[in-house]
Amino acid sequence: MDAITTRKLTKKYKTKTAVDAIDLTVREGELFALLGVNGAGKTTTVRMLTCLSAPTSGEAEVCGSSVITAKEDVKRITGISPQDTSVAEKLTVRENLEFMAKIHGYGKNAVKERADKMIATFGLEEYESSRAHFPAAGSEN
Ligand SMILES: Nc1ncnc2c1ncn2[C@@H]1O[C@H](COP(=O)(O)OP(=O)(O)OP(=O)(O)O)[C@@H](O)[C@H]1O
Ligand SMILES: [Mg+2]
Structure with missing residues (x-):
């Protein structure tokens, strides 16, 4: 099965055609x-493939599921790492991990277990109670 197929996938904003009938496999x-x-339509294409934006016309399937008629199936199997980080800077490293685990439907105990496992796997013990912000380039903290 193909991972992604699009047929004449199109997105229009009023008079602007952001994505113009693309076919890809x-x-x-x-x-x-x-x-x-810049402005070629890459982000708009990814937004349609991840069901964040509805196509104006055309169709796309992700692992056989339509981004129009089977959005829940597409979302269940899709991960996206956007240009800007999606880390919540006001939460600690542990809180971020637990937040994500909750979004993925884990129960209370499993949420803690998953966070423990990720912290151990990626050696984050030292940082788990720190806020998950990214220090500015050149700064000391
Ligand atoms: N919500 C919107 N409303 C109106 N026009 C939009 C909207 N989103 C994107 N566009 C326009 O659609 C076109 C494609 O934008 P898009 O962001 O998909 O391009 P891109 O290839 O990701 O660009 P970049 O390389 O700058 O990230 C651009 O002309 C943009 O201005
Ligand atoms: Mg972009």
Whole structure:
């Protein structure tokens, strides 16, 4: 099965055509890079493939599920790491991990277990109670 297929996938904002009838196929296990100049429509395409934005016309399927008629199935199997970080800077490292585990539907005990496991796996013990902000380049903290 193909991982991603699009057929004439299109997004229009009023008079602006952000994505113009693209057809593409990404096979399972394939690494696929979408390159283009600023404003080419890359983010808009990814937003449609992850069900964050509805196509104006055309169709796309992710692992056989339509981004139009089977959004829940697509969302269940999709992970996205956006250009800007989605870490909540006001929460601690542990709180971020627990927050994500809750979003993924884990129960109270499992949430703690998952966070413990991630902290151990990635060696975050020293930082788990610190806020998950990114220090500015060149700063000491
Ligand atoms: N919500 C919106 N309303 C109106 N126009 C939009 C909207 N989102 C994107 N556009 C326009 O659609 C076009 C494609 O934008 P998009 O952000 O998908 O491009 P991109 O390839 O991701 O660009 P960049 O390389 O700068 O990230 C641009 O002309 C942009 O201005
Ligand atoms: Mg973009």
